[in-house]
Amino acid sequence: RKEVEQDPGPFNVPEGATVAFNCTYSNSASQSFFWYRQDCRKEPKLLMSVYSSGNEDGRFTAQLNRASQYISLLIRDSKLSDSATYLCVVYSSASKIIFGSGTRLSIRP
Amino acid sequence: ETGVTQSPTHLIKTRGQQVTLRCSSQSGHNTVSWYQQALGQGPQFIFQYYREEENGRGNFPPRFSGLQFPNYSSELNVNALELDDSALYLCASSPDRGSNEKLFFGSGTQLSVL
Numbered sequence: 215r216k217e218v219e220q221d222p223g224p225f226n227v228p229e230g231a232t233v234a235f236n237c238t239y240s241n242s243a244s245q246s247f248f249w250y251r252q253d254c255r256k257e258p259k260l261l262m263s264v265y266s267s268g269n270e271d272g273r274f275t276a277q278l279n280r281a282s283q284y285i286s287l288l289i290r291d292s293k294l295s296d297s298a299t300y301l302c303v304v305y306s307s308a309s310k311i312i313f314g315s316g317t318r319l320s321i322r323p
Numbered sequence: 324e325t326g327v328t329q330s331p332t333h334l335i336k337t338r339g340q341q342v343t344l345r346c347s348s349q350s351g352h353n354t355v356s357w358y359q360q361a362l363g364q365g366p367q368f369i370f371q372y373y374r375e376e377e378n379g380r381g382n383f384p385p386r387f388s389g390l391q392f393p394n395y396s397s398e399l400n401v402n403a404l405e406l407d408d409s410a411l412y413l414c415a416s417s418p419d420r421g422s423n424e425k426l427f428f429g430s431g432t433q434l435s436v437l
Contacts, residue, residue, distance in 0.1 A: 308421050309378045310368065
């Protein structure tokens, strides 16, 4: 079993739709969690950190559920520019960083 | 821009050869980590260096090794190249070590092993 698992998608949704991704992790001692965005043939870039209390940045909301060991990302009112691969990142320790395999999102006009 | 640069951008090697990839971190960033990203996969953690010492390693064999220098540059060395080593290699720097550090990625080196 992989330490971090994501639904690979692709998710193909119309502009304006709401879409949600989950990511599960196996190490209950994992310390911190992030979502990164990666455009085709580009480097990953930080989208947002994920906290148990949940956090919101504009149209994006991230949530951590430690009891069930998953993190989620919700995108509201999706835009064409949201098309990308979304990577969940788990620090299983301060010096071991695990990326999920990514969820591909495609927004259609 | 992240301020992290990698060289070369593309490289072609043959099986059995050795390769050195280079990364220049943001000034003041004491931590650098390296990743291997195969097509259609997420980045796989190779190792992390903090102040010139390795302080974390993923599931990669010893033929993957690294160095970090005081001038915020670093290297990834791969010996005895195999066909499966073909991938995008990314480095990322962060100001310090710790589990809340944002990663600043370079744009990567695309390695092809023939």
